[in-house]
Amino acid sequence: MRIWDLFSGADGERMQSMQAAATQAHPDVSIESVTLAWGSAYYTKLAMASSGGRPPEAAVMHMSRLAGYAPGGLLEPFDLDALAALGIREEHFAPAVWERATHDGQLFALPLDTHPFINFYSPEIAGAADLLDADGKFTAISSPDAFLDAGRAMAEVTGATGMAFGHLLDTAQAWRLFWGLYAQTGAGFELTPGRSAELDEQAAVEVVEFVQAMLDGTVAPPKQDYPGAIASFVTGRSGLIVSGEWELPAYQDAIPDVGGMPFPTLFGTPANYADSHAFVLPRQEFADPARRDATYRVLAEILTQGSLTWAGAGHIPAYQPVLDEPGYAELSPQKDYAAAGDVVVLDPPVWFAGAGSDFQARMCDAMSGALQGRTKATAAVEGMLREMDDFLATPNPA
Template sequence: MRKSLRVIVVAAALALLLVLGSGIGSAKVTIDFWTLFTGPDGRVMGELVERFNEEHPDIEVVMQILPWGEPYYSRLATSVVSGEAPHVAICHDYMIPRFASTNAVLPINESMLEVLELGEDMFYDAVWNNSGSYEGVRYGIPLDFHGFGVYYNVDLLHEAGLSSEPDALPVTGDEFVAALMKMTKDLDGDGTIDRWGIIAPLDWFRAWSLWAGVWQNGGDFLSEDKTRSTWNTDIGRKALQFQVDLIHKHKVMSPELSVNPFLAYYQGQAATMISGVWEVLGAEAAEGLNYTVGNHPLIGPEKVYAIGSHTFVLPVQAKRDAEKERAALTFIKWILDNNLDWVKAGQCPSRLDVLEVDEFRNAPYLLPQRTIAEQGAYGRYLPKIIPWSRVQERIVSGIEAALLGKKTVEQTLADMDREIDAILARGR
């Protein structure tokens, strides 16, 4: 009898503790954070989140990594529809129109910016104003920006009698082609090239180079009101011809397209590759590779680079919760205050003050970030249209047909215009 009484007392005490305990716990605000960083960058973000949680006893950020690309964005969309959206999420700049136009993410208003303590003067103009906005309203806060550069094999540069000094690397398209011609070699003298000046880049990298080429020549590939595709112009033809010529005229780019071109560069079968700033992690890990990075060549008179950003967005909740929103903003601010740590994951900083930090200015492992960060001041974002991914897919496919000689440059661009016009007309 007494024993069972004791059991009851203990149980009651435990229950009371539990209730009190959960009461104490509820002072902590828990927010969900979705990212699409599936590579080593996910580990870096995970460490940042951990540090944030340690420094903020009142906030618990729960990070979830989802595969990027289609599954990520469709799951983000469904989570909003079902009222179970994360409180903060990463969103590429080109996906902002999709989510903004459907009211799936919150506009970031003045009072939120006050909490963030962030302002225009702290960022590159283009990054701050164009990465996260849609039709004049801000929806995203830029975490970073990324652009493309040329990864050079230093040993092969030297072998061809070229300098690997940052100032001596090619700047214009002509200089670039000249350097590639010097590095393209038939090593065993059998009449076929066995070391390419440049490995054919991954399919969508080629597309980025293509529209950068159009912008550098002072043109654009969509009409001003974004209702018509304008690829088939002198400027468009010039940009595509530049890529085709690398293979068919100058014979400096491998004519065989691969879905995994990086290995050929890492193993020295190609002297250069064009890739994003994030490739720094692969280049650092490549054994025996002595690399340096130059900026993406400018194939026209205008100094413009094609850039993109990861932005923070606040997905719409089933019920708005001021406390959680504030916690989310606190988290975004903290991550941006530690922008340099994120930059190490292979991105360029969105904040200008990072440029002044000694580590960023000098660390050898941040060379690509440092080089490509120059693009921030000359950066241009993709057009903010809802069906962007569908448009990009047509561009990627078109370039492939042209490079493989399946279609002429003119035919390729005419087909691209026809297809993209139809997509723009449908508008979603």
């Protein structure tokens, strides 16, 4: 069987070891693994392979991209009975993740993980700023003002800034932060093709204004790029970084006792921006029953037996029984931010959104001036709405 994935570096090595373990457990199965560079090009190749009828038996997809593939017939649904026979059932997954894996009542994606946008912190700096509780964990924060105050306290310790956030010229960071916090306000949205986008503009402006307040030069720099934010955090020039959990290995190399926590609930409703790596079944013109059986067995083996290995890279296993295993309890700080997987908020379920999309890049562009202090928050929200309207007026090419 063939599997396409988009994992490089340490993630790629872990996935290869998980696949190797799956073939050892099922010696009658051989895996031809193909790793492609992630981004729009990957999803274009996957769509072309599916439409041409000669795709791999399985592929990795960001769940946020599913809405652009399942409705167009580019993927095949999973057989729930076949999965259940292998120990994979709906109750094993967080409801929010399982819901996004379905379309028209059928399961089109088998979630491997959730990878949320969270906070990592230096216990040394946070402790010196009197921000750790009796257990040595970051003090609970429940309001925008408390978050900003924590940043100011850490800035006094570092002599530079309290927090790091690399958004400058980035195609996703500002959107990840905005969309997670917008969900925390409890506000809704309506993105219907052919109609104007609807957001709670007051809530959206409130969120952008908060981010502007954070990027004041003391709490966090207003003009920091992605590598600059990482460098600031690992060298102790900031005590906390707003970051994806996928960067955990790099942080642990520099700060062995690095702490992690879900993004605090600042606006009343628990929510944490995230995406999910998931396995999908590209549409086969002539499906081979033996290959399909092997695919199910391998994917089930990876989820049930390999998820702990995958968690070592920082990802939260989507197959939740792993979270109760003794081995997971030994993973720090993974165990401290695992709760983020229960309140995940993915990109809007529309064909143009999701990881590596032009949509995310254009949302970030719309906010860029406001986050650098050049324009008002209202201008950023108006810009995002214009961009959303443009996407909604464009037919789905798939």
